[in-house]
Amino acid sequence: xxxxxxxxxxxxxxxxxxxxxxxxxxxxxxxxxxxxxxxxxxxxxxxxxxxxxxxxxxxxxxxxxxxxxxxxxxxxxxxxxxxxxxxxxxxxxxxxxxxxxxxxxxxxxxxxxx
Amino acid sequence: xxxxxxxxxxxxxxxxxxxxxxxxxxxxxxxxxxxxxxxxxxxxxxxxxxxxxxxxxxxxxxxxxxxxxxxxxxxxxxxxxxxxxxxxxxxxxxxxxxxxxxxxxxxxxxxxxxx
Numbered sequence: 529x530x531x532x533x534x535x536x537x538x539x540x541x542x543x544x545x546x547x548x549x550x551x552x553x554x555x556x557x558x559x560x561x562x563x564x565x566x567x568x569x570x571x572x573x574x575x576x577x578x579x580x581x582x583x584x585x586x587x588x589x590x591x592x593x594x595x596x597x598x599x600x601x602x603x604x605x606x607x608x609x610x611x612x613x614x615x616x617x618x619x620x621x622x623x624x625x626x627x628x629x630x631x632x633x634x635x636x637x638x639x640x641x642x
Numbered sequence: 643x644x645x646x647x648x649x650x651x652x653x654x655x656x657x658x659x660x661x662x663x664x665x666x667x668x669x670x671x672x673x674x675x676x677x678x679x680x681x682x683x684x685x686x687x688x689x690x691x692x693x694x695x696x697x698x699x700x701x702x703x704x705x706x707x708x709x710x711x712x713x714x715x716x717x718x719x720x721x722x723x724x725x726x727x728x729x730x731x732x733x734x735x736x737x738x739x740x741x742x743x744x745x746x747x748x749x750x751x752x753x754x755x756x757x
Contacts, residue, residue, distance in 0.1 A: 576743040618685070628672050629690070630675065634684050
């Protein structure tokens with residue numbers, strides 16, 4: 529069974545640009561979570577999608593947004609990139625109605641903003 | 643300050659020794675989870691302990707939870723070089739509140755096991 533897959537694995541952008549990161553959850557999982565891990569820091573919660581709806585959001589500005597598609601895959605969009613957006617972006621999934629249970633993580637997308 | 647703080651920040655031991663990592667938190671929890679991260683890649687779930695549990699085992703892992711002290715510990719026994727990684731605790735809030743679905747991670751403990 530395939531795990532959580534994220535694309536791309538690495539990305540280099542310049543300040544002010546926009547970026548889209550993609551995530552495919554484990555088959556049967558309906559919840560997708562996005563986390564940001566800046567260098568040397570712990571994971572910061574970004575977004576939680578379940579059944580196509582945004583269920584919760586972390587303390588990030590509105591230029592961080594996303595969506596979940598009918599097949600439960602998800603996109604994270606970041607507009608007007610800033611240097612401090614450089615981080616590892618991790619996607620995770622979980623089975624239905626398991627908002628605070630075990631998460632299954634992808635390998636992440638390393639975003640560098642120059 | 644962040645919820646789910648771990649200590650120590652870094653731990654260096656020899657193969658065969660035990661490694662103990664601690665996690666403290668500030669608000670009530672539904673459960674507390676431990677994850678492992680190799681080389682800045684994805685996290686792997688190790689163990690989950692619920693708020694009404696005091697101790698849980700999984701292979702060489704032992705997790706304890708003291709809700710009165712709002713703390714948890716992860717013990718890895720007979721460590722191996724392959725256990726070298728960062729270890730994170732994650733606090734899961736109770737259902738229904740505004741924090742539902744948000745796992746709050748600490749900054750992690752970097753464990754190095756020397757062969």
